[in-house]
Amino acid sequence: MDLTKKEHRTMNWITILGILIISIGTLLTYYGSSLSSRNDKKEITDKIDSFNQQIEKVKTENIPS
Numbered sequence: 001m002d003l004t005k006k007e008h009r010t011m012n013w014i015t016i017l018g019i020l021i022i023s024i025g026t027l028l029t030y031y032g033s034s035l036s037s038r039n040d041k042k043e044i045t046d047k048i049d050s051f052n053q054q055i056e057k058v059k060t061e062n063i064p065s
Helices: 005-062
Strands: none
Touching: none
16 A cells, blocks of 8 residues: 555644644643633532521520520
């Protein structure tokens, strides 16, 4: 199977393009999950803080003077 120079060049560009697309996809997947994780962590922290504030409010209201 004898390939011409033009066919070799085309195959090289397709390989390089494939590697670039895979690496871009990998980076987007990594940063997307990182951002999602950060947002989830912030949401959980906010809910815990809100719950703690509600507990403190109930504690102060139920203490007899």
